[in-house]
Amino acid sequence: MKAFIxxxxxxxxxxxxxxxxxxxxxxxxQAVALQGILLGxxxxxxxxxxxxxxxxxxxxxxxxxxxVIPRMLFHAVREVVxxxxxxxxxGFVASLFLGAVGTALAVLFANTLPIAHEHAASxxxxxxxxxxLTGFLILTTRSKAITQVVGxxxxxxxxxxxxxxxxxxxxxxxxxxxxxxxFVAIFVMGIIIHKISREFSSVSTHMLSELxx
Amino acid sequence: xxxxxIIVPLIFAVLALAAPSNRWRPLLVPAGGVAHFIxxxxxxxxxxxxxLQGWLVLDPLGKIVLGLVxxxxxxxxxxxxxxxxxxxxxxxxxxxxxxxxxxxxxxxxVLSHHLGLMWVAIEATTLSTAPLLFFNxxxxxxxxxxxxxxxxxxxxxxxxxxxxxxxxxxVHEGLAPTLLLDxxxxxxxxxSRPWLxxxxxxLLVGYGTKMGLAPMHTxxxxxxxxxxxxxxxxxxGGATSCAFLAILRFYQIxxxxxxxxxxxxxxxxxxxxxxxxxxxxMIRQRDFxxxxxxxxVxxxxxxxLGIGLGGLATFGAxxxxxxxxxxxxxxxxSAGNIHRAxxxxxxxxxxxxxxxxxxSGVLFLAGFLVVTGSPPGGPFxxxxxxxxxxxxxxxxxxxxxxxxxxxxxxxxxGTTVLRVVQGVPSAQASATPYRxxxxxxxxxxxxMSLSIMLGLYIPHPLSRMLHEAAAxxxxxx
Numbered sequence: 021m022k023a024f025i026x027x028x029x030x031x032x033x034x035x036x037x038x039x040x041x042x043x044x045x046x047x048x049x050q051a052v053a054l055q056g057i058l059l060g061x062x063x064x065x066x067x068x069x070x071x072x073x074x075x076x077x078x079x080x081x082x083x084x085x086x087x088v089i090p091r092m093l094f095h096a097v098r099e100v101v102x103x104x105x106x107x108x109x110x111g112f113v114a115s116l117f118l119g120a121v122g123t124a125l126a127v128l129f130a131n132t133l134p135i136a137h138e139h140a141a142s143x144x145x146x147x148x149x150x151x152x153l154t155g156f157l158i159l160t161t162r163s164k165a166i167t168q169v170v171g172x173x174x175x176x177x178x179x180x181x182x183x184x185x186x187x188x189x190x191x192x193x194x195x196x197x198x199x200x201x202x203f204v205a206i207f208v209m210g211i212i213i214h215k216i217s218r219e220f221s222s223v224s225t226h227m228l229s230e231l232x233x
Numbered sequence: 234x235x236x237x238x239i240i241v242p243l244i245f246a247v248l249a250l251a252a253p254s255n256r257w258r259p260l261l262v263p264a265g266g267v268a269h270f271i272x273x274x275x276x277x278x279x280x281x282x283x284x285l286q287g288w289l290v291l292d293p294l295g296k297i298v299l300g301l302v303x304x305x306x307x308x309x310x311x312x313x314x315x316x317x318x319x320x321x322x323x324x325x326x327x328x329x330x331x332x333x334x335x336x337x338x339x340x341x342x343v344l345s346h347h348l349g350l351m352w353v354a355i356e357a358t359t360l361s362t363a364p365l366l367f368f369n370x371x372x373x374x375x376x377x378x379x380x381x382x383x384x385x386x387x388x389x390x391x392x393x394x395x396x397x398x399x400x401x402x403x404v405h406e407g408l409a410p411t412l413l414l415d416x417x418x419x420x421x422x423x424x425s426r427p428w429l430x431x432x433x434x435x436l437l438v439g440y441g442t443k444m445g446l447a448p449m450h451t452x453x454x455x456x457x458x459x460x461x462x463x464x465x466x467x468x469x470g471g472a473t474s475c476a477f478l479a480i481l482r483f484y485q486i487x488x489x490x491x492x493x494x495x496x497x498x499x500x501x502x503x504x505x506x507x508x509x510x511x512x513x514x515m516i517r518q519r520d521f522x523x524x525x526x527x528x529x530v531x532x533x534x535x536x537x538l539g540i541g542l543g544g545l546a547t548f549g550a551x552x553x554x555x556x557x558x559x560x561x562x563x564x565x566x567s568a569g570n571i572h573r574a575x576x577x578x579x580x581x582x583x584x585x586x587x588x589x590x591x592x593s594g595v596l597f598l599a600g601f602l603v604v605t606g607s608p609p610g611g612p613f614x615x616x617x618x619x620x621x622x623x624x625x626x627x628x629x630x631x632x633x634x635x636x637x638x639x640x641x642x643x644x645x646x647g648t649t650v651l652r653v654v655q656g657v658p659s660a661q662a663s664a665t666p667y668r669x670x671x672x673x674x675x676x677x678x679x680x681m682s683l684s685i686m687l688g689l690y691i692p693h694p695l696s697r698m699l700h701e702a703a704a705x706x707x708x709x710x
Contacts, residue, residue, distance in 0.1 A: 133427050152394065159387065165379065167556035172386055179394045186400045186410050194412075198393070201356040205386050208363055212379050213688045219372045226378040231455040233514060 022142075025065050028058055029147040032122065032181070036154040037050075038137040039174060040119040045166065048106060049093045052173050056085025059180055066184040071193050081180075084199055088168050089173065089206050096166055096210055100217035107224060119154055126150035144185055151178030163224050165213045169206060176202055235284035235291065238299075240338050241268050247331035250326065255318045257624050258329050258340075259314040259698035261405040263392040264331045266303075266310030269340070277698075283342075287342045287415055288438075289344040293701040297551060299343045301558045304683070306336050308676045313565055315672035316463055319573060327364050334361040335467065342475040351479060352389070353455045356442060358472055359385045363463045366456055375460035377452075384442060384452040390481075392439025396433045399486070402428035403493050412484055421489035421533045429487065433496055436483045437503070443476035446503050446537060447510035450530045454514070458578070462569020465522070469529040469565060470558035477536055477554065482541060485706055493543070500541030501631060507534025508638040515645035521571070522578045524649050525564050528604060529597040530643055537617045540633065540706075546622025547702045549615050555695075556611030557686050562680035562699055563600035569592045571653065574667040580649055585658035592674045596681060601650040601677075603684050611687030 025158060035051045042048040060082030067074045073079075108115060126149035135145060155175025159168050220227040245265030252258040276282050282291035291299065313332065317325045331709055338361055341354035361381070367378045396412060402424040403417070404410045411417060417424075443450035457465045487496040511531035518524040532553070555704025568578075570593035575583045586594035603610030605616075616639070623632040691699075 023508055055443075118620075119396055133431065134405055134425055136401075136407070148394075152391075156387075168383060172383065172390070174385065175709050179390055179397065182394060182397045182401075185404065186397055188410055190349055190400075191347075194347070194353060197353035198349070201360065202355055204360050205356070205382070208360055209379075209382060212363075212367075212375065212382065216379065219375055225379070228379060229261070231376050231380075231458065233454075 022065065022068060023041045025062060026143045028062055028065070029181070030171055032038075032058055033143075033147055033150060036151055036174065037116060037119055039158060039170070040115045040154060041077040043106055043112060045106055045164075046094075048167065048170055049090050049097070051179075052170055053086050053090035055088075055174070055177050056090070057082050059085060059177060062181070062184055062209075063187070067187050074187075077192065077195055080196065084203055085173070085177070089203065092201060092210055093169065094207060095167060098212055099214065106167055107161055108161055108185055115157060120158055122148040122153035122157065126153060126171070139185060143179060148178050148182035151175075151181060154178070164228055165209075165216055165225055168225065169209050172209075173206070234282045235289040238269065238272050238276060238282075238683060239337050241265070241272060242337035242340065243678075243698055246330045249329040249333055252329075254324075255321075255325060259317040262313045262329055262332055263307070263310040265336065269304065269336060270303050270307040273299055278313050282705070287413060288347045288350060290415075291344055292346075293705040294478060294481060295343045296553065296698055297702050298571065299340065300472050300475055302336070302343065302471045305467065305558055305562060308562060308679050309466055309566070310322075310538065312463055312673060313364050315670065317462065319667070323368065323370075328368055331361045331364045332464075335365070335472070337405040339471055339475050341477060343690055345460075346414040348399065348414060348417075348482070351482070352393050354709075355392075355440070355476065355479060356386070356389050357445065358475060359389065362464070362468060364471060364588055365603060366460045368461055368464070371459075374459040375678035377455040381452045381456040384449075388439045388442025388449060390436050390439070391442075393485075395412075395435030395439055398428050398432035398435060398452045399424075399483070401425075402432060407621075409416060414486075417486050420491045422491070424490060424673060426492065429490060429492060430495060433487055433492075434499070435564070437480060437499060440476045440479045441503065441537075444473045444480065444533050445530050446533050447507040447528075447530060450507065450533075453530060454523040454526040456522040457529065457565075458520060458558050460573065462522075462565045462567075466562045467523065467568070468563035469525070469561040470556040473529065473533060474554055477533070480537075481540065481706060484692065486557050486706065487634070491492065495540045497543060498621045500537045501628075502532045504536070504538030504541055504636065505631065505634055507531065507537065508635070508642070509572070510643060512641040515642055515649070518645070518649050519580050520578050521580060521583065521649055521653050522568055524569055525561075528642075528646060529561065531638075532561075532604075535619065539622065540630070542619065542622050542626055542628060542631065543707075544622050544626050546626070547621045548699060549618030549622055551699050551702050552612045552618060552687075552691070553601050553612065553615035556615045556684060557604070559680050559683045560600060560604045560610065560612055560652070561689070563596060563677050563684065564604060566673075566677045566680070567597040567600060569599060570667075570669065574664050574665055575662050580652040582659070582662065583653050584656040584662070588656040589590075589662060590592075590669050593677070595673070596677045598654045599681060600677075601646060603681075603688075605646060606639060609685060611684045614688050614691075685693060 037057045038051040060078040063078040127146040130145040159171030250262045338357040346349040405425040432517045445453040512528040515527045572578045
């Protein structure tokens with residue numbers, strides 16, 4: 021089953037580029053949702069068995085990252101009636117270019133780290149690092165509050181991919197705790213986005229620039 | 234015992250959530266604080282506290298942070314009902330619940346010896362404090378909460394990646410992967426070096442964001458500037474101390490590796506950088522609550538510096554954790570009172586605080602003198618110990634930098650503080666009905682006396698705890 025891991029990671033990497041190039045919020049959220057579902061599949065493949073807790077973990081991941089959180093984001097998009105779509109501070113072509121450079125750097129950096137030889141040929145480490153970088157890029161170069169949340173989600177997905185190497189080290193409870201924290205974080209962010217839209221009648225973080233030196 | 238310490242505050246949090254009366258609900262906060270304080274007393278004096286097969290352990294380092302968090306919370310808790318009574322128009326259900334929830338989560342951070350569980354607890358602390366920052370429901374507090382939540386969450390996500398790297402450093406060497414602190418300290422010499430280094434850097438950036446070390450401190454002035462003084466005190470003395478404890482856990486693993494030299498260089502650098510950034514932004518600062526935030530950045534820098542220098546400075550840093558925590562209580566609570574009285578936190582409007590508010594004004598001034606290291610305050614002793622550690626360790630350049638930065642900060646902070654306390658209050662400033670009252674001043678006096686006491690005399694049990702903690706931190710397998 022491990023043979024399927026790399027092709028799926030390639031899809032995850034491609035989704036990063038979809039997210040970077042997306043000009044519509046809807047596409048962006050759909051890309052993240054698909055990434056979330058693939059992560060659930062990866063859990064089962066990485067563990068290579070169908071134990072109850074593995075399946076439970078996979079289902080919880082898919083449900084949360086692939087369904088619940090994207091639905092919350094779609095709801096937020098409708099709720100605050102976003103008129104303009106993704107507002108990039110850095111243009112789409114430039115973002116894609118930066119994403120490509122980031123992925124190349126991730127591969128290079130992953131090569132300098134010593135990988136245990138059962139993982140040597142796999143894409144896990146470069147995919148994880150490149151997804152973290154993509155998340156960071158979206159987080160810093162898009163001005164809407166919702167897009168920043170999506171960036172945070174992608175970053176968190178990257179960390180999660182790295183976690184695949186450590187399925188045994190991370191007890192079930194802790195993984196659930198991590199998922200729960202993520203959920204609550206997005207939930208609280210959702211509430212704040214709602215308040216931002218009511219306060220400023222816009223969800224652009226350009227409005228959030230009163231506090232500075 | 235370990236479970237009780239965590240669950241009791243959470244039970245009070247649930248009670249606060251369920252309590253119907255906006256008027257009586259705040260009394261649950263001191264009740265929860267006292268219960269936690271009593272339990273902490275038993276935990277610190279009694280036998281070893283462990284639970285869940287080594288997942289929850291109260292070690293000597295944890296004892297210090299637990300004691301600090303508990304004292305800080307219980308004193309702040311007595312301030313809370315009087316503060317909330319000043320704002321009868323505001324619903325305080327979420328506020329009281331989150332305050333108590335934050336106490337439970339900070340206790341979990343202190344007790345957890347499983348790095349994954351600790352991560353979950355630190356993220357939960359961030360989440361439970363976000364609604365506290367939003368208490369004023371203004372557009373400015375909205376902005377501060379957003380930045381706090383987003384920057385904090387991203388930082389903590391990097392810390393999770395760092396924890397994973399650390400676990401992988403054992404997989405790479407063919408050992409069973411683990412995130413239990415005690416196992417990692419035992420295995421430390423065998424861990425893969427490149428992964429260990431990468432993990433330490435990520436963890437320092439991640440938990441350093443939560444602690445507010447420069448250059449990851451950008452959320453701090455906004456959050457402390459907009460939060461109620463009480464929340465500022467708990468964040469600056471409690472939550473940041475928990476994040477510091479998390480960094481110390483990883484430092485301990487590096488120490489056992491033994492790769493301490495690598496970790497120390499980074500800590501010294503980032504410590505001095507934080508102090509320098511704080512010094513730059515404190516000069517000509519017009520907003521006295523933002524000034525306190527930069528003071529917090531400075532003191533987090535001093536903590537990192539002390540650990541980085543090692544030896545005697547380690548003891549100094551641990552003492553500084555306590556003295557800084559209680560002194561921050563004085564500053565944030567008195568600044569909160571002044572803010573209430575003038576309905577402004579800019580030095581353009583706030584003048585003559587000593588005349589307008591004799592008690593809070595004098596305590597604010599005294600708090601400034603103590604926190605910048607004037608004798609006989611507690612921070613004087615701890616900052617001096619760190620200096621002695623630097624000089625005896627032969628780090629003369631670091632010692633010189635440290636002294637120059639402390640002097641610049643003293644002058645910069647002094648200018649703002651003196652503008653606030655001196656002069657004659659304008660007629661407009663007397664317009665608010667706020668007057669100092671015992672419930673709002675006695676907690677500050679308690680913090681002040683604790684701080685002065687630590688400067689004059691460190692009680693024997695505390696000094697033993699500090700020595701044990703310093704020895705525990707420097708332990709080698």
